[in-house]
Amino acid sequence: MAGASDNDGRPPGGESPDDLPDLPEEWGVIVIPDDLSELADEVEAVRAELRTGPPLTRWQLFVRRPAIRRTRRFGSLLMRTPALIVSVAVLVTIASLFASAWPGPARQPATQRTSGTTESRVGRLPALDLIGADGQSASILGSLPAVLLLTDGCDCARLLDDTVAAAAPGVTVLVITTRGLSASPSTTTSSLSASPPVSAGVLPTLPTAHAGGKTVTFLQDRTDTLRHQLDLSDPDGTAAAILVDKTGEIVRIHPRTASIETIRPDLARL
Incomplete structure (x- = not known):
């Protein structure tokens, strides 16, 4: 067994080996x-x-x-x-409670369609070609601004006369039915009152009538495409009125129209 060095484990001279601390x-x-x-x-x-x-x-x-x-x-x-x-x-x-309580943008109330509902829509009139009383194809976008009256099942002679009288000059009245031409002979006149009446959706033989600078055009929609594209209900004895401005935008849709008073306020906007 090794003993302690005479110098407490230090090398001679008193210095620590390898420079380690004491x-x-x-x-x-x-x-x-x-x-x-x-x-x-x-x-x-x-x-x-x-x-x-x-x-x-x-x-x-x-x-x-x-x-x-x-x-x-x-x-x-x-x-x-x-x-x-x-x-x-x-x-x-x-988080859901905070989200539901956080105020958001105001929502417009949904319009519920009933038999007397007036619908205001933002959209364009479909580009459809219908058949005129002369058998020729005619675009409904070619006569704008216009009031379109869908008269199937409607005795609309009084409504048509009142609409023409209330419409501003330059506004075309388009009378659209799914029926064919009547059997009466063709009539040519410059007065609207001389044209055959619009009754039971029958398309008169007079293709276009003019009265006081206003134009009335009778068109046939054999497949009722316009009614379907505008999501209108089936005929019920009243007319459907669509008011369209000169750019093709629909101003107002009246699904049930029996009197000029229903559409008179919107006529002034065309």
Whole structure:
């Protein structure tokens, strides 16, 4: 066993080997034995100090087993997952409450269609070619601004006369039915009152009439395409009136029209 050097482990001259700092003086003389078994007494003393606590019970020994520790970790994970789900659900509910209470843009009330409903729509008149009383194809967009009267099943002679009288010069009145031509001979006149009446949806033989600078054109829509595209209900004894400005935009749709007073305010807008 090596002993302490005559110079407290320092080389001659008093300098520390390898420029290492000196050991604290309170540690005293440190002796490193050549055989580590000589430190057995010190090892037992340290172990005795570590065993100074109370002995573990059987339950403590049981829960410290590796399998039990893994089971405990899995159980705690199962407990945290529902808590996480509940927390997310609470946050989503709170966010929904804030979103519903947050003031948004005002919504326009939906228009419920009834038998007497007047509908204001933003849209263009469909580009349809219908059949004139002369058998030729005619575009409904070629006579704008216009009032379109769908007269199937309607005795609309009075409504037609009043509409022509109330319309401003330059506004065309288009009378549209699904029926064919009447059997009466063709009539040519410069007065609208001399034209055959519009009754029961029959298309008169007079293709176009002019009165006071106003034009009335009779057209046939054999498949009732215009009514379907505008989502109008089936005929019920009244006329459907569509008012269109000169750009083709629909100003107003009156699904049920029996009197000029229904459409008079909108005529002034054409």
